[in-house]
Amino acid sequence: MNDSAQVVVIGGGQAGLAAGYHLRRAGLDFTILDAQPTPGGAWSHGWNSLRLFSPARHSSLPGWPMPVHPGEGHPTAEHVVDYLTAYEKRYDLPIHRGETVTAVESTGDGLLVTSDSGQWHAGAVISATGTWWRPFLPTVPGAFAGxxxxxxxxxxxxxxxxxxxxxxxxxxxxxxxxxxxxxxxxxxxxxxxxxxxLPDDIDGRALFDIATRRRHALDRGEEDTAGVGGLGxxxxxxxxxxxxxxxxxxxxxxxxxxxxxxxxxxxxxxxxxxxxxxCTGFRPALTHLAPLRLRAADGTVPTDGTRARGEPRLHLLGYGDWTGPASATLIGVGRTARDAAADISDLLGGEPHHGGAVPDQRRT
Structure with a gap:
């Protein structure tokens, strides 16, 4: 398969869906390539009791609030998967499933995205693959038999x-x-x-607000308060x-x-x-970007906002605070997705699209 789009989004989880929403609003032609066979991103793979830190009203992607969880407590991972599944259908996002992207390369006048089924030519790329797919296991001496x-x-x-x-x-x-x-x-x-x-009354909405205030303070050149990490x-x-x-x-x-x-x-x-x-964390899943030679010693790609410093046609979305305050959360990724879409629209000159308008947000 050989195809083209103004923008290729790599990853169809929460960050990829937020990117798709704002790319549609920006009037850009785009496609989303997702390695998973079904919707839901990493939420489809969490443990059975996994729940959000916040109620549904503080856990929404842009445009459409998450429906209230019918059971007790905060929404379950299954509820999140149902929401993400409905979200991509609601906005008719062009997602190609079972597409594992293996490489992104510069072609001079664009970027070439190679998946296991073909290639896509793009004016810009948003990498939204997250971290779940690259768990970190420390090296400890010894030979455990269990x-x-x-x-x-x-x-x-x-x-x-x-x-x-x-x-x-x-x-x-x-x-x-x-x-x-x-x-x-x-x-x-x-x-x-x-x-x-953290204090017992802290939830995901408060974490997002704290991370945002920290980012704004750093942008103003003020002293780093450590944000959420300063609390616990x-x-x-x-x-x-x-x-x-x-x-x-x-x-x-x-x-x-x-x-x-x-x-x-x-x-x-x-x-x-x-x-x-x-339970030792994750590293960003960025092996597909290796041909661009952008990664720093700490494994991240240096960015200005979400835009890669070494390749202005590439944006990284949803990997953590280094790609935007609370951008690895449902509520936090929308703002950085909006900024990435606006930057890409400026880069590509606001060319006409073929994707249709975003459906009326009031529709149920």
Missing amino acids: RQLHAVDYRSPGDFADQRVVVVGGGNSGAQIAADLTGAAHVTWVTRRPPRY DIVAVPPVRAARDQGHLTPHPMFTRLDPDGPVWADGHRAHADTVIW
């Missing part, structure tokens, strides 16, 4: 009934999975430093709060090695483990 997995592979506590499970990680995933396993398994929670909980690392969602208050989330320092039977600490203390679950 099972090791990353948070991306965790589904439910029933899979670990009566096992001795070591959960490694002092962020949200580590706290949530350790809390989820409470009552089903014998859990040892390991963190590199004492866990830092863990959002105390109800299950985490309950496990913490009941004394089930007792942190242990990081071990120094993994022997066949389990972790060993610097003081010689040992613990038997059947499974180690690494």
